[in-house]
Amino acid sequence: MSGIFYGVGVGPGDPELLTLKAINAIKSSDVVIAPRTEKKDESTALSIARPYIQEGTEILELVFPMNYNSQALSDAWISNKNAILELLDSGKKVAFLTLGDPMLYSTYMYVYRLLEDSHHEIINIPGVNSFSAIGNRLGVPLAEGGDILSIVPATIDEDRLEKILALSDNVVLMKVYKNYTDIVEKLNKHGMVENAVMVSKCGLEGEEIVHDLAAAAGTQKVNYLSTILTKRSKVSKHALA
Amino acid sequence: MSGIFYGVGVGPGDPELLTLKAINAIKSSDVVIAPRTEKKDESTALSIARPYIQEGTEILELVFPMNYNSQALSDAWISNKNAILELLDSGKKVAFLTLGDPMLYSTYMYVYRLLEDSHHEIINIPGVNSFSAIGNRLGVPLAEGGDILSIVPATIDEDRLEKILALSDNVVLMKVYKNYTDIVEKLNKHGMVENAVMVSKCGLEGEEIVHDLAAAAGTQKVNYLSTILTKRSKVSKHALA
Numbered sequence: 001m002s003g004i005f006y007g008v009g010v011g012p013g014d015p016e017l018l019t020l021k022a023i024n025a026i027k028s029s030d031v032v033i034a035p036r037t038e039k040k041d042e043s044t045a046l047s048i049a050r051p052y053i054q055e056g057t058e059i060l061e062l063v064f065p066m067n068y069n070s071q072a073l074s075d076a077w078i079s080n081k082n083a084i085l086e087l088l089d090s091g092k093k094v095a096f097l098t099l100g101d102p103m104l105y106s107t108y109m110y111v112y113r114l115l116e117d118s119h120h121e122i123i124n125i126p127g128v129n130s131f132s133a134i135g136n137r138l139g140v141p142l143a144e145g146g147d148i149l150s151i152v153p154a155t156i157d158e159d160r161l162e163k164i165l166a167l168s169d170n171v172v173l174m175k176v177y178k179n180y181t182d183i184v185e186k187l188n189k190h191g192m193v194e195n196a197v198m199v200s201k202c203g204l205e206g207e208e209i210v211h212d213l214a215a216a217a218g219t220q221k222v223n224y225l226s227t228i229l230t231k232r233s234k235v236s237k238h239a240l241a
Numbered sequence: 242m243s244g245i246f247y248g249v250g251v252g253p254g255d256p257e258l259l260t261l262k263a264i265n266a267i268k269s270s271d272v273v274i275a276p277r278t279e280k281k282d283e284s285t286a287l288s289i290a291r292p293y294i295q296e297g298t299e300i301l302e303l304v305f306p307m308n309y310n311s312q313a314l315s316d317a318w319i320s321n322k323n324a325i326l327e328l329l330d331s332g333k334k335v336a337f338l339t340l341g342d343p344m345l346y347s348t349y350m351y352v353y354r355l356l357e358d359s360h361h362e363i364i365n366i367p368g369v370n371s372f373s374a375i376g377n378r379l380g381v382p383l384a385e386g387g388d389i390l391s392i393v394p395a396t397i398d399e400d401r402l403e404k405i406l407a408l409s410d411n412v413v414l415m416k417v418y419k420n421y422t423d424i425v426e427k428l429n430k431h432g433m434v435e436n437a438v439m440v441s442k443c444g445l446e447g448e449e450i451v452h453d454l455a456a457a458a459g460t461q462k463v464n465y466l467s468t469i470l471t472k473r474s475k476v477s478k479h480a481l482a
Contacts, residue, residue: 007377009373009377011260014262015261016260016261016262016265017260017261017262017367018260018261019252019257019258019259019260019261019369020256020257020258020259020260020261020264021255021257021258023261024257101369101373101376101377101383102377103373103376103377103381103382103383104373104376104382104383104384104390105384105385105386105388106385109382109385112380116380122380124377124378124380125377126258126369126370126373126374126376126377127369127373128260128342128367128368128369129367129370129373132250132342132344132345132367132368132370133367135342135344135345135365135367136248136250136342136343136344136365136366136367137365139353139357139363139365140344141344141345141350142342142344142345143345143346143392144346144347144350145346145394146394146396146397147346147394148391148392148393148394148397148401148405149345149391149392150389150390150391150392150405150409151384151389151390151391151392152389153386153387153388153389155387156387156389160389160408163408164389164391164408164409167401167404167405167408168391168405
């Protein structure tokens with residue numbers, strides 16, 4: 001038989017920020033799969049989607065290890081792939097939940113590649129990105145006019161970070177954590193610290209917003225993976241008088 | 242009296258890609274404002290949102306000129322601002338529609354700045370970006386692992402374009418049109434033409450998808466503002482074996 005596999009972006013945290021298409025996919029699915037890492041107690045994506053999961057829907061939390069070296073990794077992924085294929089082969093509709101958007105820094109993309117060659121229909125449903133949610137919440141434009149916006153994992157090497165800060169008008173730094181003080185120093189060097197704002201747990205319980213990154217650099221403790229939005233300090237050539 | 246102003250991202254085109262929050266804002270509003278340019282016959286954002294506009298809701302199409310030099314511009318914007326404030330002062334809920342996301346390359350940001358200092362509540366509601374919709378539709382990752390993703394208006398000068406192509410792992414080129422052949426040449430020079438795909442009118446009537454940009458460069462006629470997704474040609478170091 002032939003099933004349907006939905007890759008569902010559940011957005012950044014607020015259950016109201018799922019799209020209607022995502023909600024309909026979750027409601028109509030026989031099985032909802034939530035990926036999780038070994039360490040975490042529960043899947044964040046699952047708790048965001050929970051209001052839309054119908055009674056009687058099967059919920060499956062699968063662990064997808066993110067370390068690519070061991071045999072254990074390979075075994076876990078193959079076992080997960082087979083579990084999903086078995087559901088699809090029996091004609092079921094399966095929704096695979098993804099935080100944010102399925103095509104941006106997600107585990108889902110690897111799952112998608114594993115299933116791409118199967119004969120089952122696969123439907124990817126985009127979601128609102130965390131940086132869009134932050135920009136809208138704070139009223140901070142991500143980019144305007146002819147600006148370049150770069151999305152940068154804070155873990156890239158220092159040389160590339162400096163080059164991209166020098167070249168972009170606007171930068172989103174993802175996954176800021178232990179290297180926070182180094183990051184602020186580089187933002188400062190490239191005229192990008194004055195307009196920076198750092199947010200963790202946007203829209204979720206325990207949300208934190210830091211506006212003065214330079215002042216906080218020595219003292220601020222970054223407890224969670226945080227996101228920094230910033231732009232070069234200048235009077236925008238696009239601003240209205 | 243005090244009104245509520247919603248900046249509503251309606252997403253890339255499919256009415257099912259509005260968020261529940263956006264749909265609720267539109268449904269509960271007394272007035273829906275759709276921005277348009279002088280040239281166009283109808284507002285695309287309005288046609289996307291139309292399924293959710295309730296009977297009896299007032300629809301207001303306002304022209305926001307994008308030429309910043311003339312007195313006419315200034316007059317039009319002030320007149321629009323006053324029209325919106327009058328609605329809010331009378332206690333109305335007003336939804337301002339924006340294609341894609343309100344904080345990314347939108348007219349809405351300028352409107353937001355004009356109203357920011359008023360005492361009315363303003364709620365910005367994020368939307369799905371067009372490039373996310375394209376990536377999901379085609380099953381093409383926008384970025385993975387430690388990749389840099391740059392969002393670049395195709396109208397930036399050649400020197401900056403070359404630098405950002407050389408530095409980024411993944412690039413979204415927005416608003417590709419007349420300079421299409423030049424763009425393809427630069428993508429080719431930086432090893433970014435093999436994995437490129439160009440899409441116009443994604444998810445809308447008349448959608449066009451071009452996979453072989455190099456072959457099409459001489460002959461392809463780009464009829465509409467198009468978007469190119471691309472990434473450097475290499476075996477991804479994050480790909481599973």
